[in-house]
Amino acid sequence: MQDRSKGVNTGWRNHVKGTRKEISDFYAKLDLVPGKKTVSLFISSDDEIGVSKVYLPFVIDQFEWVERNVEYFKNKGDYQLIIRVHPNIIGVSGTNLQFLRKIIKIKKNLPDNVKVVMPQDDINSYQIIEISEVVLTYFSSLCLEAALMGKPVMDATKGQFYDKGFSISLKDKNDYESLLDSILLQSISSERMTAAYRYA
Numbered sequence: 001m002q003d004r005s006k007g008v009n010t011g012w013r014n015h016v017k018g019t020r021k022e023i024s025d026f027y028a029k030l031d032l033v034p035g036k037k038t039v040s041l042f043i044s045s046d047d048e049i050g051v052s053k054v055y056l057p058f059v060i061d062q063f064e065w066v067e068r069n070v071e072y073f074k075n076k077g078d079y080q081l082i083i084r085v086h087p088n089i090i091g092v093s094g095t096n097l098q099f100l101r102k103i104i105k106i107k108k109n110l111p112d113n114v115k116v117v118m119p120q121d122d123i124n125s126y127q128i129i130e131i132s133e134v135v136l137t138y139f140s141s142l143c144l145e146a147a148l149m150g151k152p153v154m155d156a157t158k159g160q161f162y163d164k165g166f167s168i169s170l171k172d173k174n175d176y177e178s179l180l181d182s183i184l185l186q187s188i189s190s191e192r193m194t195a196a197y198r199y200a
Contacts (some may be wrong), residue, residue: 029123030117032131037080039080042086043062043089045088045096055159065138070083070106074113083116085118134151135153136153141161143155143161143167144161154170154179166192
């Protein structure tokens with residue numbers, strides 16, 4: 001995990017773009033409040049989702065998922081939410097302009113406790129996980145990696161890491177906010193940690 005956080009010795013194409021920073025610089029760059037409970041959300045790129053037809057239908061549309069999280073945390077002033085837009089949305093396989101335009105539109109009207117990290121921003125995704133109480137993922141390998149780092153994880157749609165025992169997997173989009181209520185009160189269990197290490 002230490003190598004992956006630096007973007008080396010990965011078993012797949014690396015999308016870790018940001019460099020690690022001193023924690024005070026990290027908080028300042030993201031305009032975060034030190035000591036405030038932090039939740040991170042990781043958006044997937046088209047090339048990840050595009051290979052996922054075997055997992056259709058998705059439990060929830062990715063952009064709807066983002067919007068519902070913004071609305072949820074708008075009313076959770078004791079938390080701060082970091083939305084990490086996948087670096088490869090502007091990357092080796094082109095630029096998803098339609099999705100970026102939606103994110104930019106959302107970014108203009110965010111509550112103060114919600115921050116967006118854009119694809120080109122020099123922010124390390126693993127450092128985001130390190131400061132997070134809870135990690136929210138959508139069809140991402142970070143679902144497993146965050147669990148290995150000892151974080152409670154919710155996986156919002158079907159995929160390679162869905163329902164494998166180390167995350168809370170969303171089964172019905174109508175239950176999303178109630179699952180969020182639940183996971184925010186949890187720490188990762190020894191059973192989930194064991195499942196993550198066995199899967200890895």
